Structure formats: structure tokens, C-alpha cells
Amino acid sequence: MTLKTKMMATTAAVLIASGGMVYADGHATHPETGETLASDQTFTYRDLDESPSIDPGVAEDSAGGDILRDLFEGLMNQDADGNLVPGVATGYEVSDDNLVYTFTLRDNAKWSNGDPVTAGDFEYAWKRAASPELASPYSWFIELMALENASEVIAGDVEPSELGVTAIDDATLEVRLTQPLPYFPQMLTHFTTFPVPQATIEEFGADWTKPGNMVSNGAYVLTEHVPQEKLVRERNEMYWDNQNTILEKVTSLVINDEGVALTRYLAGELDRTDVPAGQFPRLAEEYPEQAVSVPLACSYYYMFNLRDGAPEELQDANVRKALSLAIDRDIIVENVLAGGQKPAYTFTHWATAGFETPDIPMATMTQDERNAMAQELLTEAGYGSDNPLSVDLVYNTSESHKSVAVAISQMWKQTLGVETTLANQEWQTFLEARSNGDFDIARGGWCADYNEASTFLDLMQSESGYNDSKYVNADVDALLAEAKTADNPQANYDAVEEAIAKDTPIIPIYHYASVKMFAEDLKGWPFNNFQQNWYSRDLYKVAE
Incomplete structure (x- = not known):
């Protein structure tokens, strides 16, 4: 075995000078920055929707991920710049062939009930997440990690016990891969890889995630959860770096209306909220110290239903491409959203590490040229004034999503004569409809699980758990498989993006920016972290 990385928790050594109680008196100073801390150390923020689950093995949305990074801790964490830092693991060794990782766990990591966190807790969690019995919507992530026998376990062909993860002893976790993945350690900050408490799950079953039942190992514990209203977590006294x-306390409030959330923020009820579509320029001028826009590792897109039995008109690639061409993305990002987003002609976000945006012909055309091509393609497909195309478009409830959908439906009408029926759905209903294929065209948003292009493009793989279009292209599957072992996968990624542009199973619309309002006394936010993976334990409030 060759030691490739050994990361030590140096931050703890720097901060250890002060105990937790000192922060409550309003006169304490931050041990690193020297800033005077506020006596009120609570953080309240807005979420658009109720997360489907806060079980690490079942969760599937980014808002749920924010909650889970407070309640649980994986092998690795990220710092303010997105770099890997120790979590439960203090470091790891990797074999010469890059197929076997051996993680060393810290000896002071504990569950909130005082039990030690062991390598067996990770082994159990990963095998549970891959098991057909759990039927996790994110089980495919275990397969993406290239764990030994992952595909076979997920398919139910072999028992979960055969998955390539083994607790050698309480402090040593061995992970066996089927192929080298240079970004494998990055994947370990994702909530699907977090440990879960076997005894608690076996005692309470599906109710193990309720307050009073949940045992967790993160910096915070769950103390209150009112579905569709709020979720509260408070400091975990057993956390190794408590x-x-x-x-002291973090509260997420479910507020579906961005305007209402902004009003409550300006009234001082929230410390962070989202900027409603189109309002960033005004808010940035009125509140220059509070309105923030930074690149965010997410792509906004529309997906077509390509399943058998889906609307016949959308099975024609020319129809799909015409609809894509007719969207004026500059108007969407500059006029509708106006928050620093960028037009998307590739699925992969432009700022993804190591990714060079390929030349997609559509991207260099003028909008007039795109519109002319769109009209030509739709005419060739047999649609026009005497036979207008009609489509249904569904999105999850949000004023921003509605604004984008209305603008795009108007573009389709004006350029192509297309009649669009818009419908919004509650988040959980929306996720189920997409997964079940109960849609014609649906809104999609994908945020990177790690900072590498495959986190986007793997969704185009035929068997991907989040290929809700059910796009099947054997060449794309082969390109993605080859990319896993390529010294430089850029050529493969170029070819996949070109296939997406040609076949148009999805319409990339824009690349996200994180556009939010932050209270001036809230500090420590990781603005330089491209994924915006934040940990409440790194945040603090300063005195006015």
C-alpha cells in the first residue's frame, strides 16, 4: 500500500483554545478571526420545499443534503473552497493500482447517544443504500462509485454482503473498486455515503428519522420537525469537535413563495433566503452587503419523455431540437432571472473543474438563426399553422420556475406557433411524476454530487436512476464507460455533449448561480465552494 493522502484535522488544533459555553455571552471573539460574537447564535433560513427524506440512504434532493450535512458526517468533508478535509476519517491509503482504499477513522467520533462511530457503521450504510430492499432513489450513486459488485447488488443478483466495502476493524474501512476513479474521494462528501445507526433503524424502522428517535453523528441533532413547515437541529454535545x-440552533422553514420569503427576510425573520427571479439588480443596489450571486454547480433544463407510450410528437428529434432552438436563453438569464446565471448549451456547468466547454453549433448562432432553423425543423416534422404542435409542460411549484416556463411558452408560441399547457405540482408529487414518466416535458435541475463533469453526464447513461427521460444511446453509454478509465476524458465528454445537442433528450437552459440574501451578521459562508456545500458548524454570527 502506498500512502497517497493523509489529511490531519489542523483546524481543530487552531480552534481548541475556547470551549463551547464561551460563545453565549456576547463578548467572546471568534478564535480565528477575532470578531466579536453575537449572543444569539441561531441561524434560520428558507427552503422552497419539504425534502422527501432525511434518511441518508433515501434522500435525493439538495435541500435535504444541506440538512444531512448537519445531522451526519461522512468520511470526508469540504472546506470553504471545496477542498477535501477530514470528516470521520483522518486520512486514507490507496493501493498502487488505485483500486483499494483503506480509511482510518478517528477514535473520538461518536453517535449522539454516546456510542462510538465505527467502520461497521459505514459498511452497513453503504450496503443498505445499495440493497433492493431499501429501493433507494440514489442507489445508482453506489454504482457510480465503482464499488465492487455494486451493479449486481442493486439488481438483486447478489447479496448486499458482496458489496466492495468491509470494516477490517472498528477504525479501519476497506473499499474495493472495479476501476480507478480519480475523483472517488470527492464522492465521499455526498450524503448517500454517510453512516447510519443500524440498531436505531432496526428498532424504529421508517420512524427512525423522527425527533426523539434519530441517532446521528453530525455537529447537530434533530430536535423538531413539522412537515411542510420547519425542521430544527441543535448542537450535538457528543460531536467530536463540538x-x-x-x-447553537439551525432552523429551516418551508416557504413556497419567494416573495413571501423575501418579505420575512427583510423583516428580520430569516438570516438567508433566495432572491426572487428578476429582483437581484434592485436588491444588490439597495442591499449591497446582503445580496450575493456566485456560480453554483447546477444546471437547469427541460426533459422530454422518451418512454414507449409517451406523446408521439416528442419522439421526433427534429421537434425536440426545434423547441430547444426557439428558446432565447439570453432573455431568460438577463431579463427573467437577472441574477448572474449563464445561458446553457451544454448539460455540464461551465465552471466544472477540468471541463472545457465544447463547441456546440447552436451556441454560436444568433437567436434569429436559431429561430429560422427551429421553424424549418418543425415544418419538416409536419407541424405548422394548419397543424399546430401542442405540448404539456410541468414544473414544481415556484414563482421562479413559473416565470421561466411562462417566458419559454411565449417563445414557443411566437416563433413556432406551439400551444403549451403549463402545470405546477408540489415537490414530492412532481418527483414521483417524473420518475413514473407521467409527463410530456418536465422541468429538471441537477446539482453536482462532486466537482467533475461525469456528475452531470452520467445522467444520460441509459440505466441512470435519474435519466427520467429514459434516453437510450449505446454510443453515449460506451463513451461514458470509457471516460471512467481515460487519462483525459475530455474528448468523451465532448462527444456526449454533442450527442445531447443532436438528439435533444433534454434542453439545457441555464447554468445556475447561487442568488441569495444573507443577513449582515452571518459569517463563514463558503462562497468559494462551487457546490455550495455548507456546514452550519462553520457559520457564526457577529455582534452589531
Whole structure:
């Protein structure tokens, strides 16, 4: 075995000077910055929707991920710049062939009930997430990690016990891969890889995630959960680095209306909220110290239903491409959203590490040229004034999603004569409809699980758990498989993006920016973290 990486928790050594109680008196100073801390160390923020689950093995949305990074801790964490830092693991060794990783766990990691966190907790969690019995919507992530026998376990062909993860002893976790993945350690910050408490799950079953039942190992514990209203977590006294946690309490409030959330933020009820579509320029001028826009590792797109039995008109690639061409993305990002987003002609976000955006012909055309091509393609497909195309478009409830959908439906009408029926659905209903194929065209948003192009493009693989279009292209599957072992996968990624542009199973619309309002006294936000993976334990409030 060759030691490739050994990461030590140096931050803890720097911060250890002060105990947790000192932060409550309003006169304490931050041990690193020297700023005077506020006596009120609570953080309240807005979420658009109720997350489907806060079980690490079942969760599937980014808002749920924010909650889970507070309640649980995986082998690795990220710092403010997105770099890997120790979590439960202090470091790891990797074999010369890059197929076997051996992680060493810290000896002071504990569950909230005081039990030690062991390598067996990770082994159990990963095998549970891959098991057909759990039927996790994110089980495919275990397969993407290239764990030994992952595909066979997920398919039910072999028992979960055969998955390539083994607790050698309480402090040593061995992970066996089928192929080298240079970004494998990055994947370990994702909630699907977090440990879960077997005894608690076996005692309470599906109710193990309720307050009073949940046992967790993160910096915070779940103390209150009112579905569709709020979720509260408070400091975990058993967390190994609790003495350096400053925020005492974190509350996420479910507020579906962006305007209402902004009003409550301006009234001082929230410390963070989303900027409604189109309002960033005004808010940035009125509140220059609070309105923030930074690149965010997410792509916004529309997906077509390509399943058998789906609307016949959308099975024609020319129809799909015409609809894509007719969207004026500049108007969407500059006029409708106006928050620093960028037009998307590739699925992969432009700022993804190591990714060079390929030349997609559509991207260099003028909108007039795109519109002319769109009209030509739709005419060739047999649609026009005497036979207008009609489509249904569904999105999850949000004023921003509605604004984008209305603008695009108007573009389709004006350029192509297309009649669009818009419908919004509650988040959980929307997810189920997409998964079940109960849609014609649906809104999609994908946020990177790790900072590498495959986190986007793997959704185009035929068997991907989130290929809700059910796009099947054997060449794309082969290109993605080859990319896993390529020294430089850029050529493969170029070819996949070109296939997406040609076949148009999805319409990339824009690349996200994180556009939010932050209270001026809230500090420690990781603005330089491209994934915007934040941990409440790193946040704090300063005195006015």
C-alpha cells in the first residue's frame, strides 16, 4: 500500500483554545478571526420545499443534503473552497493500482447517544443504500462509485454482503473498486455515503428519522420537525469537535413563495433566503452587503419523455431540437432571472473543474438563426399553422420556475406557433411524476454530487436512476464507460455533449448561480465552494 493522502484535522488544533459555553455571552471573539460574537447564535433560513427524506440512504434532493450535512458526517468533508478535509476519517491509503482504499477513522467520533462511530457503521450504510430492499432513489450513486459488485447488488443478483466495502476493524474501512476513479474521494462528501445507526433503524424502522428517535453523528441533532413547515437541529454535545461549533440552533422553514420569503427576510425573520427571479439588480443596489450571486454547480433544463407510450410528437428529434432552438436563453438569464446565471448549451456547468466547454453549433448562432432553423425543423416534422404542435409542460411549484416556463411558452408560441399547457405540482408529487414518466416535458435541475463533469453526464447513461427521460444511446453509454478509465476524458465528454445537442433528450437552459440574501451578521459562508456545500458548524454570527 502506498500512502497517497493523509489529511490531519489542523483546524481543530487552531480552534481548541475556547470551549463551547464561551460563545453565549456576547463578548467572546471568534478564535480565528477575532470578531466579536453575537449572543444569539441561531441561524434560520428558507427552503422552497419539504425534502422527501432525511434518511441518508433515501434522500435525493439538495435541500435535504444541506440538512444531512448537519445531522451526519461522512468520511470526508469540504472546506470553504471545496477542498477535501477530514470528516470521520483522518486520512486514507490507496493501493498502487488505485483500486483499494483503506480509511482510518478517528477514535473520538461518536453517535449522539454516546456510542462510538465505527467502520461497521459505514459498511452497513453503504450496503443498505445499495440493497433492493431499501429501493433507494440514489442507489445508482453506489454504482457510480465503482464499488465492487455494486451493479449486481442493486439488481438483486447478489447479496448486499458482496458489496466492495468491509470494516477490517472498528477504525479501519476497506473499499474495493472495479476501476480507478480519480475523483472517488470527492464522492465521499455526498450524503448517500454517510453512516447510519443500524440498531436505531432496526428498532424504529421508517420512524427512525423522527425527533426523539434519530441517532446521528453530525455537529447537530434533530430536535423538531413539522412537515411542510420547519425542521430544527441543535448542537450535538457528543460531536467530536463540538467545542469548536459556534451556532447553537439551525432552523429551516418551508416557504413556497419567494416573495413571501423575501418579505420575512427583510423583516428580520430569516438570516438567508433566495432572491426572487428578476429582483437581484434592485436588491444588490439597495442591499449591497446582503445580496450575493456566485456560480453554483447546477444546471437547469427541460426533459422530454422518451418512454414507449409517451406523446408521439416528442419522439421526433427534429421537434425536440426545434423547441430547444426557439428558446432565447439570453432573455431568460438577463431579463427573467437577472441574477448572474449563464445561458446553457451544454448539460455540464461551465465552471466544472477540468471541463472545457465544447463547441456546440447552436451556441454560436444568433437567436434569429436559431429561430429560422427551429421553424424549418418543425415544418419538416409536419407541424405548422394548419397543424399546430401542442405540448404539456410541468414544473414544481415556484414563482421562479413559473416565470421561466411562462417566458419559454411565449417563445414557443411566437416563433413556432406551439400551444403549451403549463402545470405546477408540489415537490414530492412532481418527483414521483417524473420518475413514473407521467409527463410530456418536465422541468429538471441537477446539482453536482462532486466537482467533475461525469456528475452531470452520467445522467444520460441509459440505466441512470435519474435519466427520467429514459434516453437510450449505446454510443453515449460506451463513451461514458470509457471516460471512467481515460487519462483525459475530455474528448468523451465532448462527444456526449454533442450527442445531447443532436438528439435533444433534454434542453439545457441555464447554468445556475447561487442568488441569495444573507443577513449582515452571518459569517463563514463558503462562497468559494462551487457546490455550495455548507456546514452550519462553520457559520457564526457577529455582534452589531
